[in-house]
Amino acid sequence: MNTFKNYIGGQQQPPAGDHWLDVFEPATGAAYARLADSGEADLAAAVAAAEDAFPNWSALPAAERAHWLNRLADAVEAQHDALVRAESIDNGKPLALAARVDIPRAAANLRFYAGAATQFASESHAMGLGGKGGAINYTLRQPHGVVGCISPWNLPLYLFTWKIAPALAAGNCVVAKPSEVTPATAALFGQICEDVGLPPGVLNIVHGRGAGIGQALVEHPAIGAISFTGGTATGANIARTAAPMFKKLSLELGGKNPTLIFADCDFDAALDGAVKAAFTNQGEICLCGSRILVEDSLYERFRDAFVEHARALKVGDPLESDVDLGAVVSEPHMNKILAAIQTAGEEGGRILTGGNRKRIDGRCIDGWFIEPTVIEGLGPDCRTNQDEIFGPVVTLAPFSSEDEAVACANGVRYGLAASVWSRDVSRCHRIADKLEAGLIWINCWMLRDLRVPMGGMKQSGAGREGGFEAMRFFTEPKNVCIQYDR
Ligand code: TXE
Secondary structure, eight states: OEEEOEEETTEEEOOTTOOEEEEEETTTTEEEEEEEOOOHHHHHHHHHHHHHHHHHHHHSOHHHHHHHHHHHHHHHHHTHHHHHHHHHHHHOOOHHHIIIIIHHHHHHHHHHHHHHHHHOOOOEEEEEOTTSOEEEEEEEEEEOSEEEEEOOSSSHHHHHHHHHHHHHHTTOEEEEEOOSSSOHHHHHHHHHHHHHTOOTTSEEEOOSOIIIIIHHHHHOTTEEEEEEESOHHHHHHHHHHHGGGTOEEEEEOOOOEEEEEOTTSOHHHHHHHHHHHHHGGGGOSTTOEEEEEEEHHHHHHHHHHHHHHHHHSOBOOTTSTTOSBOOOSOHHHHHHHHHHHHHHHHTTOEEEEOOSEEOOSGGGTTSOEEOOEEEESOOTTSHHHHSOOOSSEEEEEEESSHHHHHHHHHOSSEESEEEEEOSOHHHHHHHHHHOOOSEEEESOSSOOOTTSOBOOEETTEESOBSHHHHHHHTEEEEEEEEEEOO
16 A cells, blocks of 8 residues: 655655555545644644755745756656556546646646746835935845645645745745645655755645644744635635734635626537536536526527537546546545535426436446536526535526626626636627636636636635746735935
8 A cells, every 4th residue: 555654854754643544546435545644743843844944945046946946847747657647546537637737737837936936026116205316115025934835636736836836936945735635646746856856844745634734734833824725614714723823825715617608609619618617627626617607599509519518428437548537536525516416406406417426337336426417497596506516517507698697607705717608809808807706718718827817706715826926925025215315
C-alpha cells in the first residue's frame, strides 16, 4: 500500500503522532493508500521550517525564485505520465482529462508565476502640492512571511499549484494543506521538490483532515495570509476563525452557474459547450454550468439534442482511454449527489435521462459512478436550482425574454461564473454587464487566460486569484511618501 507522508523542512516525514488516514480509489471504492493524519506538532515543525527559510527566500532576486518555479515545472512535465495516473486513481477523473488539463495546467501555473515573479511591479504616484513643491509616493510590496494554502479535491494538483506558485513567486514561504480526499499528486509534488533540491522549508506540505490540521493552520498565529478553495460552508468557517486575527484571506468557493442559450446561437457550438460545461470532471468543477436556460423558441430542439448527447457519454473506468466520465470523488459525495437527485424528484422535476448510480462491470463494480442526469420542470427557486450539487446533474428550463433569463441567472446566492451563447454581439455585452458573476464566457466555456482575475461575487467568495491579483494578495503594500521643494 502507498504511504503519503508530509513534506517538511525539505524531507518526507511521517506524522509525529503516527496517525494515518485511508485514501480511497473512487473507481473501485477500495482503500489504496494511507495518508499522514497530521497534528499540531507537524504544523509547528512546518511553520518553524518556513520561518527559518523565509529570510533567504524573500531576499533572493526575483529571477532566482522564477528559476526554482521553472525547475519545478520542468520536473512536473518530466513526470507527466506518473502524475496523470496518480491523479486519475486518486480522484476518479478520466485519465485523458488529467493528461489534457490537470497536469499540464499544474506545470503552466508554475511557469506563469515564474514569469510573474520577474514582471511584478509596484506603483508610484506623483502629487502636486499647489506651488509648494510636490511629493512622490511609491509602494513597496513585501511578502507576508509564512502563508497557508488550502486546496480541494476536484482539481487536486491544478489548484494546489495555482495557490503555492504565486505565494512563492512573491517571496513567501508556504505551509500547504491539500485535500485529504485526493492527496496523491501533492504528495508526489513534495517528492519532486525534494528531488530538485528546493531550499528546505520554502514549501511545506502537511496532510490530514480539514477539521484537524486544516483548522489548526487557519488558527496558527504565525500564518499571516490564507488562500482557500473549497466549499462555501468551509469558507465561512475559515473567515469566522481568521477575521478576528486580521489575517489576509482569499476565498474561492462554490457556484451554481447558469448557461444561457439564445435562439440565435450557433446551435452545434452551444450544444457542445453546454454538454462540456455540465459534465466535465463529472460536474465537479466550481465553474461547471449546472442550470441551463434556453430561449423558449429553441427549447424543445435543444433539450432533445442535449439529452441525446448526455445519454451518449460513456461513464466508465477512468483508466480506460475512451471514457467521458469517471467516478465521483467519494462515497459520501456520491450519496449527497444521489440525495439531491431524489430531492429534485420530490420537487416535481422530471428526469429526462440518468438519475441513478451506475454499476460498471469488472474491477470497478463497487466504484462510485453516477449517470449523467438531466432534469426539467423545476422553477428557479427550488433547492435543486439553488444548492450546489457538484456532480453530473443539470436542470433545463425555458425563458421567454432576455430580462427573465438574466433575473433567473442572477437569482441564486452564488455568483462565480456564467456562459452566454448568442450571435447578437450587442446582446452579449448587455447581458455580461448585468450578470452577477466573476467570470463570464461568451460563446465559450472554461477558456482561461491566467492573467485575468479569477473568483466570484456574492457567496462564491472574497478576493480574486489569477495574474497579478494573486501576487498582490500575497504581498503587503507599504507606501513611502517623499516630499520635495516645500
Ligand atoms: O470541501 P471542503 P468538501 C464544494 C462542493 C462540495 C462542497 C463540500 O459543493 O460538495 O464544497 O466539499 C479543507 N479549516 N466544493 O466538504 O471541506 C479540506 O481538508 C481549514 C467546491 O469536500 O471545503 C480541504 O483541503 N480547512 C470547490 C479543503 O478545505 C478545512 C471544490 C476543501 O474542503 C476545514 C471542492 C477547516 N475547518 C468542493 N474544513 C470549489 N470551489 O472548487 C475542511 N478544510
